[in-house]
Structures are given as C-alpha cells and as structure tokens.
Amino acid sequence: MEEFSRFVGLSRPTVSKYFHDPASVRMTTRVKIEAAIARCGYKPNLLAVNLNRRRSNILGVIIPNALDPFFMALARRIEQVAAEAGFVAFILSSDGRTEKQEEAIATLSSMNVAGAIVAPTGHGASGRALEKLRRAIPVVHVDAPPDKDAAFVGTDNRKSFALIVDYLCRSGEPPAFFGMPPVNHNAADRRDAYVEAMSAQGHRPDIVELSAHSTWDFEEFGFEQATAFFEQQAPRSRTLVCANDRIAFGVLAAAWRRGLKIGHGEGCDLRIAGHDDHPLSRYACPPLTTVAQDYAQIGSLAMALLLRKLGETEGDDPRLARDRILLEAALMLRNSA
Numbered sequence: 001m002e003e004f005s006r007f008v009g010l011s012r013p014t015v016s017k018y019f020h021d022p023a024s025v026r027m028t029t030r031v032k033i034e035a036a037i038a039r040c041g042y043k044p045n046l047l048a049v050n051l052n053r054r055r056s057n058i059l060g061v062i063i064p065n066a067l068d069p070f071f072m073a074l075a076r077r078i079e080q081v082a083a084e085a086g087f088v089a090f091i092l093s094s095d096g097r098t099e100k101q102e103e104a105i106a107t108l109s110s111m112n113v114a115g116a117i118v119a120p121t122g123h124g125a126s127g128r129a130l131e132k133l134r135r136a137i138p139v140v141h142v143d144a145p146p147d148k149d150a151a152f153v154g155t156d157n158r159k160s161f162a163l164i165v166d167y168l169c170r171s172g173e174p175p176a177f178f179g180m181p182p183v184n185h186n187a188a189d190r191r192d193a194y195v196e197a198m199s200a201q202g203h204r205p206d207i208v209e210l211s212a213h214s215t216w217d218f219e220e221f222g223f224e225q226a227t228a229f230f231e232q233q234a235p236r237s238r239t240l241v242c243a244n245d246r247i248a249f250g251v252l253a254a255a256w257r258r259g260l261k262i263g264h265g266e267g268c269d270l271r272i273a274g275h276d277d278h279p280l281s282r283y284a285c286p287p288l289t290t291v292a293q294d295y296a297q298i299g300s301l302a303m304a305l306l307l308r309k310l311g312e313t314e315g316d317d318p319r320l321a322r323d324r325i326l327l328e329a330a331l332m333l334r335n336s337a
Contacts (some may be wrong), residue, residue, distance in 0.1 A: 001042065009035040013186075019044050024218035057089045059306065060108035060116035062101060064183075065216055066093035067278040068246075069126075070295060071119065075143065077299030078117055087114070096183060096216030098122045102129040109133065115306045119143035121213055121216075122185060138309035142303045146183040151309070151323040155195040157186070160291045160329035164241055164273055165197035167331055172264065172271060173239045174198065178205040178251060180243035181221055183215050190243045190275065198316055206236055221315040222250020230258045239271040239337065245281045248274035252284055252336070262286055263335050286335035291331060301325055 005012040010029065018033050020024045025033070036042070059082050063071040075091050082089040090111065094101035101121050106129070108116055115138040130146060133139055138151075145152035168175045177194040180187050191207065198205040210225045220247060222242065242248035251272055255262055260269040265285055274281065277292030301320075307313050308320050319325045 004036070004040070004042045007040060008033055017172060049090050056114050057123055058111055058113045058114045059089050060111070060113040061089050061091040062104045062118045063091065064092055064094050064096045064114065064119055065122045070276060073279060074295045074299050076298050078303055078331050081300055081303035085303070085312060094121050098127060102127065105129045105133050106274065109136065113137065115139065115143060115310050117302050120146040122146070132177045138306055140306045140309070142167070142298055142302050144186045146185070153298055153305060153325045154327065155293045155329050156326035157189050160275060161190065161193035162197045162200065162329050163329060164275065165194065165201060165290045167337060168239050168241060168271070168273060169201050169203065173237050174201065174203040175239040175241040175273065176208055176237040178208045178220060178226070178240050178242045178247060179210055180247050182212060183214055194241065217247035218244065219250040222247040223254045226251040226254035227257065230254060234259060238269070239273070242274045243275060244286060245274035245276045245278035248272055248285060248288055248290070249280070252288070264337055273337040274307060277332050280334070282334065284336065289337035290332050291329040292325060292332050297327060
C-alpha cells in the first residue's frame with residue numbers, strides 16, 4: 001500500500017479510503033487511482049487488511065464434503081449472498097472428519113473472520129473448538145445442528161418424514177427405514193422422525209439393522225449394507241425409505257445387482273424413496289422419489305440470519321427474529337416409488 005501510494009502520488013489514507021469504498025473519494029481522485037491500478041495491477045492483500053481491522057469482511061464457511069453437489073450448491077448460494085452484502089466467503093471442507101473441522105476452525109480464527117456458517121460433522125457434542133468459535137463470533141449452522149442451543153437453518157425432519165411416509169403408506173405398503181451412518185445429528189433425528197410418522201399412521205416402525213460404521217461415503221455404505229441385507233433376507237416390506245438420497249443411490253445399485261425391479265406398479269419388486277432431493281436424484285435409475293430440501297433458501301436464510309447477528313441488516317423476514325429456522329420440504333414424485 002505504501003509503494004502504491006507513492007506510485008499514484010497520493011497519501012496512503014486516501015488510497016486506503018478508495019479501496020474501502022471507491023465512492024467515498026472524489027471522482028478525479030478515483031480516476032487517478034484506477035488508472036494507476038490499470039498500469040501496475042496492484043491489489044490489496046485481503047488477509048493483511050483484515051488482520052488490521054477490528055472486524056473483517058471475510059465470512060467463513062465449513063462444509064463436510066466439497067465434492068457433494070448438495071453442499072456445492074449450498075456453498076455457492078451462500079457465496080452469492082455474501083458478495084451482495086459486501087463480504088467475501090472463504091469456504092473450507094472438513095472432509096467429514098472432526099479433526100479437519102478443528103483445523104478449519106483454527107484457520108478461520110487466524111483470519112479474523114467476522115462470522116461463519118458451518119455444516120458440522122460429528123454425532124456427539126459440538127466439540128470444544130466449535131463452541132469456542134461460537135463464543136468468539138456469530139455462527140449459524142446448516143444441514144444439522146450440533147446441539148439444541150446453536151443457531152440453525154435447515155429442513156424440519158419431522159414434517160418432511162411425515163410427508164414421505166404418508167405418501168408411501170397411501171400409495172402402497174408402509175415403508176421400512178434404511179438409516180444413515182451416525183456422522184451428525186441427522187442420523188438419529190431422521191430415524192426418530194420416521195418412527196413418529198409411522199406411529200401417527202397407525203403402523204409399527206420397521207427399522208433395518210445396519211452397521212454403526214461412521215463414514216461420509218454414503219453411497220458405498222448404502223450399497224454394502226443393502227447388499228448384505230438382500231443376501232441375508234427378503235425385505236419385510238416392499239417399500240424402503242432411506243435417511244437421505246445418497247444412501248438411496250447405494251440401495252438402488254444393490255437392488256439392481258440383486259435383480260430386483262424398482263418402481264411403483266405391476267411387476268415391480270421394491271419401492272425405494274429418499275430424502276433431500278439431491279441434485280442427482282432426478283437422474284438416478286429409476287429417478288428417485290424423495291422430499292426436497294430447498295438449498296437456495298437455506299443458504300439465503302442462513303446468510304440473512306448471520307448478517308442480522310453481525311448488525312448489518314435487520315431483514316424484513318419475521319423468521320429472522322429467532323435463532324432456529326425450520327423449513328418445510330416438498331414431495332418429489334418420481335419412478336422409484
């Protein structure tokens with residue numbers, strides 16, 4: 001900044017003022033600075049600038065899987081809303097491992113981020129690192145809340161499972177539940193939501209026994225567990241509802257390998273449904289019946305809640321007045337069920 005100030009022939013405070021807000025300097029000054037930028041290509045060091053500020057314009061985002069299209073789409077929406085508000089979203093992946101989540105938290109803390117949006121990993125307590133981060137800066141969670149006191153924006157599992165279970169019961173046999181690895185609170189929450197929905201329909205819950213192996217490779221888990229299940233016994237119900245769509249992808253593959261015909265209608269052996277409306281669900285074979293999480297709305301509301309906590313905006317959505325925002329899902333009827 002010192003070198004650029006000498007290059008452009010202006011004081012450092014004037015140049016710094018321009019980079020903070022170009023409209024805050026006179027037009028002649030702005031034209032002079034922008035011409036100098038065009039000549040030398042100078043860009044401020046964002047990390048250095050933010051370390052000098054009491055609060056930076058960087059927001060941290062931690063997701064559990066950077067390769068999952070659902071989290072990619074969610075992160076992209078968060079990034080868009082952050083940019084519109086004048087913030088930079090710095091996105092890190094925990095790869096579904098608590099130790100990498102702690103490393104990501106340490107990185108964000110060292111960058112003096114203003115706030116963070118975190119899709120947590122871990123099925124127990126939120127962890128000391130995450131709790132420490134929440135004490136230091138505003139944090140909003142998505143996908144699954146780490147505990148009941150954390151700010152959270154996501155889908156209401158109880159309503160979404162009530163929706164899919166009601167449809168499956170009305171259109172055929174009551175479904176058995178095919179769960180997910182215990183990687184976060186969704187594992188138990190969705191199982192409990194299924195049990196509640198089945199009881200409300202007057203049916204006895206039927207939960208497929210699975211390994212307690214903790215992994216984020218949901219497709220592989222679903223395939224291996226379903227393969228073993230189909231080999232050991234015939235399904236007690238001709239309908240399975242899976243804890244999420246990625247699990248359902250694995251179950252679909254295992255059923256195909258077993259020679260089972262998946263679908264709804266005469267000549268079909270098994271119906272399979274999922275949860276989330278993963279971006280690839282419509283391209284499964286057959287296309288997957290599921291309930292849709294609105295990742296664009298989740299990302300927008302999570303950012304709006306975080307900006308409200310930062311004092312940037314009050315927002316006109318009444319839901320932002322509370323720390324936990326639960327959204328309703330939409331039923332997506334396709335060929336698998």
